Amino acid sequence: QTPLTVDDIAQWAATELEPEVWDFVCGGAGDESTLQLNRTDLANIRLVPRVLRDVAHPSTHTTLLGTPAAMPVAVAPMAYQRLIHPHGELAVARACKRAGIPFTVSALTSTPIDQLAATGATLWAQLYWFTDRARVGELLTQAEQAGCRAVVLSVDMPRMGRRLRDIRNDFTLPAGLASGADAAGLAAAGTRPGSSIARHTDTIMDAQLNWDDIEWLSRQTVLPVVLKGILDARDAALAAEFGVDAIVVSNHGGRQFDGAPSTIGALPAVLDAVADRCPVLIDSGFRSGLDILRAMALGAGGVLLGRPILYGLVGGERGVELTLSVLREELLDAMTHTGCADLRAAADLASVISEGLLPAPAALT
Amino acid sequence: QTPLTVDDIAQWAATELEPEVWDFVCGGAGDESTLQLNRTDLANIRLVPRVLRDVAHPSTHTTLLGTPAAMPVAVAPMAYQRLIHPHGELAVARACKRAGIPFTVSALTSTPIDQLAATGATLWAQLYWFTDRARVGELLTQAEQAGCRAVVLSVDMPRMGRRLRDIRNDFTLPAGLASGADAAGLAAAGTRPGSSIARHTDTIMDAQLNWDDIEWLSRQTVLPVVLKGILDARDAALAAEFGVDAIVVSNHGGRQFDGAPSTIGALPAVLDAVADRCPVLIDSGFRSGLDILRAMALGAGGVLLGRPILYGLVGGERGVELTLSVLREELLDAMTHTGCADLRAAADLASVISEGLLPAPAALT
Amino acid sequence: QTPLTVDDIAQWAATELEPEVWDFVCGGAGDESTLQLNRTDLANIRLVPRVLRDVAHPSTHTTLLGTPAAMPVAVAPMAYQRLIHPHGELAVARACKRAGIPFTVSALTSTPIDQLAATGATLWAQLYWFTDRARVGELLTQAEQAGCRAVVLSVDMPRMGRRLRDIRNDFTLPAGLASGADAAGLAAAGTRPGSSIARHTDTIMDAQLNWDDIEWLSRQTVLPVVLKGILDARDAALAAEFGVDAIVVSNHGGRQFDGAPSTIGALPAVLDAVADRCPVLIDSGFRSGLDILRAMALGAGGVLLGRPILYGLVGGERGVELTLSVLREELLDAMTHTGCADLRAAADLASVISEGLLPAPAALT
Amino acid sequence: QTPLTVDDIAQWAATELEPEVWDFVCGGAGDESTLQLNRTDLANIRLVPRVLRDVAHPSTHTTLLGTPAAMPVAVAPMAYQRLIHPHGELAVARACKRAGIPFTVSALTSTPIDQLAATGATLWAQLYWFTDRARVGELLTQAEQAGCRAVVLSVDMPRMGRRLRDIRNDFTLPAGLASGADAAGLAAAGTRPGSSIARHTDTIMDAQLNWDDIEWLSRQTVLPVVLKGILDARDAALAAEFGVDAIVVSNHGGRQFDGAPSTIGALPAVLDAVADRCPVLIDSGFRSGLDILRAMALGAGGVLLGRPILYGLVGGERGVELTLSVLREELLDAMTHTGCADLRAAADLASVISEGLLPAPAALT
Numbered sequence A, B, C, D: 001q002t003p004l005t006v007d008d009i010a011q012w013a014a015t016e017l018e019p020e021v022w023d024f025v026c027g028g029a030g031d032e033s034t035l036q037l038n039r040t041d042l043a044n045i046r047l048v049p050r051v052l053r054d055v056a057h058p059s060t061h062t063t064l065l066g067t068p069a070a071m072p073v074a075v076a077p078m079a080y081q082r083l084i085h086p087h088g089e090l091a092v093a094r095a096c097k098r099a100g101i102p103f104t105v106s107a108l109t110s111t112p113i114d115q116l117a118a119t120g121a122t123l124w125a126q127l128y129w130f131t132d133r134a135r136v137g138e139l140l141t142q143a144e145q146a147g148c149r150a151v152v153l154s155v156d157m158p159r160m161g162r163r164l165r166d167i168r169n170d171f172t173l174p175a176g177l178a179s180g181a182d183a184a185g186l187a188a189a190g191t192r193p194g195s196s197i198a199r200h201t202d203t204i205m206d207a208q209l210n211w212d213d214i215e216w217l218s219r220q221t222v223l224p225v226v227l228k229g230i231l232d233a234r235d236a237a238l239a240a241e242f243g244v245d246a247i248v249v250s251n252h253g254g255r256q257f258d259g260a261p262s263t264i265g266a267l268p269a270v271l272d273a274v275a276d277r278c279p280v281l282i283d284s285g286f287r288s289g290l291d292i293l294r295a296m297a298l299g300a301g302g303v304l305l306g307r308p309i310l311y312g313l314v315g316g317e318r319g320v321e322l323t324l325s326v327l328r329e330e331l332l333d334a335m336t337h338t339g340c341a342d343l344r345a346a347a348d349l350a351s352v353i354s355e356g357l358l359p360a361p362a363a364l365t
């Protein structure tokens, strides 16, 4: 039967993917408590609907980092998408183009960024702070040449999160997904038990990354600079002071530091600290149009979507389109039922925290 | 064995009804989290009993929208009741007549309102804001002619809630329940997968409904105008300013916007905002006399009952009578044990919120 | 194996008793939510132990309603104890005598009070407000003649609680437990389905009971008058104003009004309202020495024990002794570990409410 | 497969140990609610990570009671370690030496302290307040001769906790673990049902212990005096006034008073009361590097580890090393991900309490 929800799509992906690939995608760090909390805290936010406000033609349109978007949604940067489907990033970018939303190219993309640019999708380029600084420069140049609209530096990867599933699975990337030095590093890392992705990633990341580097990066590029992975309000304030163009409140979908609060729980203090000096996007745990509306009601400027896209990608471009159309339909539905003709209205919704709902079980999706 | 509680009656209905009819009746929108929260939040309200107050003859009598009622209860508007039992609305109206409580005729009644008027029950007429405005006028005229005591405009139906059960069941109304244009529309909608009720409903509802229309409606009829489906205190205040005669705090029994707070959770702020300018009724999730007393203790003017009536209707008029007599007996019991000789005393009960109770499992009823 | 806890004793009783007798004893009213909440709220009270306070010889001694008691515990009034064991109240009274604690004789005792007086136990006499006022007078006279030290009027029985287990079980007392008019009434009530105890009880209780009757009662007897079944702080204040000698914060072990708060939750506000004008005892849900210490730490003057006594009674006098010795041992243990050499020290313990504990499952005991 | 977490190690130990030894080690007092709460309350503390702070070389080094330590961790005093593995305390001390952390020798050590001193590990000597005061003096002398750096008086053992598992198991120590009077006492106690350890322990502990004895003890030794087992802030303030050199906030891992709050819950008030007059260590329920960081973030000076060490000890010295290296690796991981280059930074982390997480089930570890 046609999937009606992201959960349906996830369940389908769970049966289609190799178990260790599924684990790599859906899993989180440590006890996966942050993974779970992202879901629980979202579910407990109740939005109080408004009525009698003419919602015959609700519009989900907005602007994300200066570019118009058909919904307040972008695809989050995710590595090695050809792991899920041979068309990988290409399929996702095409679906984004059609849906009218930005696609963030991972620093560990398994498809060259120029091929993705050819799809016509709005692209953002994600950076990791590689020890090999030349590679950072290269990524920047490629991003600018590919016409990317923003550079998204992920600041929550001083090292790989302790993802127990991958370690227990001795998880290794199939050959052919990475290129150049990465391919060699991964191959080398793959010869011992444990997660070879983790081992390789740890060798290439530069944990020295600090605010001085942000200044350097800003001077290095004409593109707007976005910091992804902020949770503490003091860091958000610093980001605003350093003049970054946007931040993404993220706990990397519970994949890095198990012990972090949920992002939706962290959002209000971050918004306070930023005080409108730059847009505040959010990700981690968003699984429905209702979840997206929750973020907008609390004041986010937009939502990045991670795993739901990869679940859809199991079905290639059509699958990603399905995910996006489910989310769009759900968002429209939620807006209509809450009396929001547009997203400005969403920001005015009242919300209450319920503790009456059972926490989600260490969840499938 | 004789059912002792509404849950007993629900369990009996669950076995008697076709699975997809059961799903249509008991189900809610989305993840059914609002459905669940309605129950949990009620259960966690603890009423502190008073003692030594002569409760030999407790009275449940009250006045609802100006008409005396034997208990602070009315039957909520519910569409297509012949789906449950051949006697449909007629059986319910007769049981209401006998129990001395009002019956709200749905805009989508499967029995003509004049036949219901013949039962002698106190009738209220529910309206939906149909795109076909003539039909609204027609319903108004019929309501007045049938001697209805109030018009209840449901303002939470800009579109049909995303009821996944019905969509998965390809739920279609059996022929013969609806009449005229509706019958044709439903038949047409029934030829594709998904919920044909949802598809049809969406085509007939006018999502443009707004406060101007309320003014129009008030001018259109001499009957008291009630708005059903208010949750935000700001809307409640607006309703009072617009001079409506009553409001019903309702989330449509969790059938429309999954993500809404419980109605009992929303009630206090609504009461504050209304500040006695009009009566505030409530529905959604009430399953016992104790639940009814909870609403009265928190300041509601009365409770509308939805599904419990339909569960009883499985047994026709006698079944509805059973439901109502269980509720009346439970209400009397709760009043007696809390020292309330009448409903004014109920409003003076102290209540505390407990978080010690397990949330109800995504519940059967 | 020797039972170590009241739960062990309850489990043993559950296997020994006829299922419908077990249900009558352990069950509560309605959904048994108050029954459950009594347990959950107690479990969530954490006592902060003191150290270095010489607890080599902790003493559990205290005074209850003016009489010395070996622990701050009395047996609660419970009807028809010969239902559990042929020696019924006699066995319990003997165990109380030996343990040095008061025994409250139920108004519905299945053993004449003069026989109980012969055990030498400290007796309190519980009254219900029977429509047959002569019977109340008779109970008073008997109580005084039997040397009772107090009269305990239960004010939470305007009618019998809706105990669904008993109704579903068509629960009837075996002949020979009640005497006189009661025996006849019970026999008559026993011929129809449902709970015949409930039916009979409802015919004999006078729901007109009010504060005027308290004045009458106080004039009628020289014994201290105790009101059992207070939960609202306003009623507690009234009781103090009316000069009663003590109150018992009780929800009748969850057997009367399902919907009430836990007694331990209600205690602090009651204590505030009473402001030391009379002792405040408590019951409902106490199952361990630790629970008893919790009540004392929160300011109670003593604890009445209900079901744990009846569970022990399955083994006759020895069984009740076992229950009492388990509780005494646990109380001593808890006092020692919290640095309380006596019960005055207990009142000085700090407590915190934890919400981290799973609510007890709708519990066996 | 290599254990990745303390839980893995615990599960392995659960299969290796005799059931009644496992119960003795992992179990707690009473209902084990304090045992459970220690875990739940820790899990619900969410640490808000900082970013962009150069964590290329995070250091876990600190000073514990004046001695440098490679991590803010010491092994808690635990009796009779040869119960777990023939090498007992020797294996643990060696692993501590290698890991660069202190080992606390239990007053009931099954290996003479001079043999442990020979390992070169930093030793602390734990005392119980034995009725046989000569033995206390002897332990002190031995401790000083063995070069111990501190004396840790456990003040939460006025009597043995009610550990139901041990009582039900008739738990008896195998011969040969204890020496001298203890061996004789244990043998004598072992002849009856119930826990012979409990029976024996109760005979040797002096419950008269009070603050005067602390003064005596301080005069008796040149070593720093630490009080272990403080939970109430008033006792913490007294300890500071009495000039003790450190305190350990402990509920003895839930083994003594079931009903106590979690230690992490008690810590903030204790820190307030102590106001930096002495270091405040903590133990009970710590199972991961993340848990350790939680304590440091809340202001603790270090963490004592109990059961995780014994679980590892099942594999002898290597097993303990494994436990310690898992914890060290997790701590480094947590520090890196929260932007803490050293432990001073940890104290500056923001934390939030989540109630969204399911309480741990009455847990295995």
Ligand SMILES: Cc1cc2nc3c(=O)[nH]c(=O)nc-3n(C[C@H](O)[C@H](O)[C@H](O)COP(=O)(O)O)c2cc1C
Binding pocket: A024, A025, A026, A076, A077, A078, A079, A106, A107, A108, A126, A154, A228, A250, A251, A252, A253, A254, A255, A283, A284, A285, A286, A304, A305, A306, A307, A308, A310
């Ligand atoms: C398989 C996978 C790979 C990811 N790879 C990257 C990456 O290369 N760079 C990055 O910044 N974030 C990466 N992320 C994190 C996402 O950008 C995003 O923060 C996270 O997925 C959001 O949570 P959600 O999956 O619950 O929506 C990855 C996430 C997943 C699931």
Ligand SMILES: Cc1cc2nc3c(=O)[nH]c(=O)nc-3n(C[C@H](O)[C@H](O)[C@H](O)COP(=O)(O)O)c2cc1C
Binding pocket: B024, B025, B026, B076, B077, B078, B079, B106, B107, B108, B126, B154, B228, B250, B251, B252, B253, B254, B255, B283, B284, B285, B286, B304, B305, B306, B307, B308, B310
């Ligand atoms: C089967 C069904 C049909 C309904 N039809 C209508 C309707 O036609 N008009 C309306 O205003 N509300 C309708 N409702 C909502 C009810 O009026 C009411 O708000 C809701 O049932 C209250 O929640 P409860 O079922 O938990 O008591 C319907 C509810 C059910 C269960």
Ligand SMILES: Cc1cc2nc3c(=O)[nH]c(=O)nc-3n(C[C@H](O)[C@H](O)[C@H](O)COP(=O)(O)O)c2cc1C
Binding pocket: C024, C025, C026, C076, C077, C078, C079, C106, C107, C108, C126, C154, C228, C250, C251, C252, C253, C254, C255, C283, C284, C285, C286, C304, C305, C306, C307, C308, C310
């Ligand atoms: C089987 C049974 C019979 C009882 N009968 C009486 C009674 O005759 N009079 C009365 O005042 N309370 C009666 N009670 C209530 C007890 O006095 C007491 O309030 C209650 O049992 C306390 O709760 P617990 O059982 O959880 O300890 C009865 C309780 C039980 C369980």
Ligand SMILES: Cc1cc2nc3c(=O)[nH]c(=O)nc-3n(C[C@H](O)[C@H](O)[C@H](O)COP(=O)(O)O)c2cc1C
Binding pocket: D024, D025, D026, D076, D077, D078, D079, D106, D107, D108, D126, D154, D228, D250, D251, D252, D253, D254, D255, D283, D284, D285, D286, D304, D305, D306, D307, D308, D310
């Ligand atoms: C088997 C065992 C034996 C113990 N023996 C002692 C002891 O002899 N002296 C002492 O002060 N604490 C003793 N403890 C308590 C520990 O020092 C420590 O407070 C507790 O284990 C910390 O909790 P955790 O096990 O959850 O880490 C013992 C604990 C265990 C598990």
